[in-house]
Amino acid sequence: MDFSFATQQIIYGLTLGCLYGLLAIGYTMVYGVLRLINFAHGDLLMVSAYVAFFGIIIFSLPWPLAFVGAAVLTAMIGILIDRGAYKPIRKSPRISALITAIGVSFFLENLALVLIGGRPKSFPTPMMFNGSLTLGQLKIPVLSLWVLAVTLVLLIVVVTIIHRTRVGMAMRALSRDIETVSLMGIDENRVISFTFALGSVLAAFGGVMWCMKYPAVEPFMGVIPGLKAFVAAVLGGIGNVTGAAIGGLILGLAEVLIVAIEPDWSGYRDAIAFCIMIVILLTRPTGIMGENLPD
Amino acid sequence: MNENLLQIQGLVVQFGGICAVNHLNLSINRSEIIGLIGPNGAGKTTAFNVITGIVKPASGNLFFLEQEITGKPTPVIARKGIARTFQNIRLYDDLTVIENVMVAAHCAISYSFPEAIIGFGRFGKDERRIKSRARDLLELMGLAHLGGEKANSLPYGSQRKLEIARALALEPKLLLLDEPVAGMNPTETSEFGEFVLKLRKDMSLGIGLIEHDMSFVMHVCDRIKVIDHGVEIAWGVPHEIRNNEKVIKAYLGEG
Structure with a gap:
């Protein structure tokens, strides 16, 4: 394996890793605040993909508008999921919330199946994201640069919000003790809604970029990325935003590089993530950057 | 006559079949320190939980500043x-000391998400005000030099003080202290007693106090309510309570 081949594969791995990372941040934020694995989070990828798709195809919106619309609508659906499904059972045992999350996930997938149909639709990738730059023997897809840049910017925005703003401070306080936060006069449900909205916006960006990379929009497209992003969140240390991004990158790189080194294993692509999950849970259940969170 | 802050009428709280609080009446005025004492499991903390809205009562009415709450x-x-404050300290242990106070100071200020995210204009000014208020409170509690430390790295006594600083950041009219001197030595306890009296004087707060340290309670409180198994067994000024037979029985058991 020569140098340029390796670099090429690393770029592909990082691109995939960023997409996992964007989704993983949403998982990890909701877990941090509510101790809930929001299994419906992966399906938001599908929601945003459809919104962007219909925005461009049916309503002939210019793509930037369609993408912003996808982010806004996905955020609203994220809030709606919390208010409709999780809020009523906030005080119930955690297992109820987990089962509800799986239910919401199935609901969204099948709703899309009923409303839109199961035939994959081809995503109209705007011209400016097509093509690639050639650097010597290296071919860098323009989309990869976009994915890397957008992920980096969003990660900085999220970390800034969490550590520098009031609502971020409330989120961090909430992750320690919901009851005392409400005793401080803060409406915990507003902070939780904000958390869902923020996570959903990241999922929306991830979804749109995922579609430009793999341009087939279908109701179950969010399942596997969602599960892998969950693995990435656990790998990075669930509850930790930077950890989730790092977990995503490691996962993306591992998937691409292992297949690049041993092409015969390409059929086992999806198994790699779950093998990593098993190893992490056996050796370091708190993940790379994780710490023991209070229950 | 001082302004009435809190009025509790006929409060009943039930957990399953157990009656944790049974027809409790209590009133706290401005600048008044009321002690709530009783053996373990008497329902004192439950009463605090009802006042703050964490536990819903089965019946009874609560008024704060004449408004039903x-x-x-x-x-x-x-x-x-x-x-x-809490019997078992409940700080945000991952946040810094000053952030713990700031979380509570926020609610004194109107709070909308666009403003909270875009950090300018009115928000920037509020942010500075919150920070300086938090610093003042840390100063008051003698924790100013620890502002940047993580809350869980503080020694026990300082954590207790931080909890009070956090509670004061809400700019309360009524402060409820749940066993504030638990775990303190006699010197710390008497210092804390002076502090509570000073707090009442400077801020004309009403204070509700749950405590097992009797000399502290007798020294600080204006009036004391004694409850046992959710039922009021005595009410009066400290020296009346000290000599009340029912109270002695409740604490020592019947000989």
Whole structure:
């Protein structure tokens, strides 16, 4: 394996890793605040993909508008999921919330199946994201640069919000003790809604970029990325935003590089993530950057 | 006559078949320190939980500044001016000392998400005000030099003080202290007693106090309510309580 081949594969791995990372941040934020694995989070990828798709195809919106619309609508659906499904059972045992999350996930997938149909639709990738730059023997897809840049910017925005703003401070306080936060006069449900909205916006960006990379929009497209992003969140240390991004990158790189080194294993692509999950849970259940969170 | 802050009438709280609080009446005025004492499991903390809206009562009415607060959501009650501390310290241990206070100081200020995210204009000014207020409170509690430390790295006594600083950041009219001197040595306890009296004088707060340290309670409180198994067994000024037979029985058991 020569140098340029390796670099090429690393770029592909990082691109995939960023997409996992964007989704993983949403998982990890909701877990941090509510101790809930929001299994419906992966399906938001599908929601945003459809919104962007219909925005461009049916309503002939210019793509930037369609993408912003996808982010806004996905955020609203994220809030709606919390208010409709999780809020009523906030005080119930955690297992109820987990089962509800799986239910919401199935609901969204099948709703899309009923409303839109199961035939994959081809995503109209705007011209400016097509093509690639050639650097010597290296071919860098323009989309990869976009994915890397957008992920980096969003990660900085999220970390800034969490550590520098009031609502971020409330989120961090909430992750320690919901009851005392409400005793401080803060409406915990507003902070939780904000958390869902923020996570959903990241999922929306991830979804749109995922579609430009793999341009087939279908109701179950969010399942596997969602599960892998969950693995990435656990790998990075669930509850930790930077950890989730790092977990995503490691996962993306591992998937691409292992297949690049041993092409015969390409059929086992999806198994790699779950093998990593098993190893992490056996050796370091708190993940790379994780710490023991209070229950 | 001082302004009435809190009025509890006929409060009943049930957990399953157990009656944790049974027809409790209590009134706290401005600048008044009321002690709530009783053996373990008497329902004192439950009463605090009802006042702050965490536990919903089965019956009874609560008024704060003549407004009904029975069954209102916790944040609403907190914003009206009721703050509390906890028997087992409950700080945000991952946040810094000053952030712990700032979380509570926020609610004194109107709070909308666009403003909270875009950090300019009115928000920037509020942010500075919150920070300086938090610093003042840390100063008051003698924790100013520890502002940047993580809350869980503080020694026990300082954590207790931080909890009070956090409660005061709400700018409360009524402060509920749940066993504030538990774990303190006699010197710390008597210092804390002076502090509570000073707090009452400087801020004309009403204070509700749960405590097992009797000399502390007798020294600090204006009036004391004794409850046992959720039922009021005595009410009066400290020296009346000290000599009340029912109270002695409740604490020592019947010989």
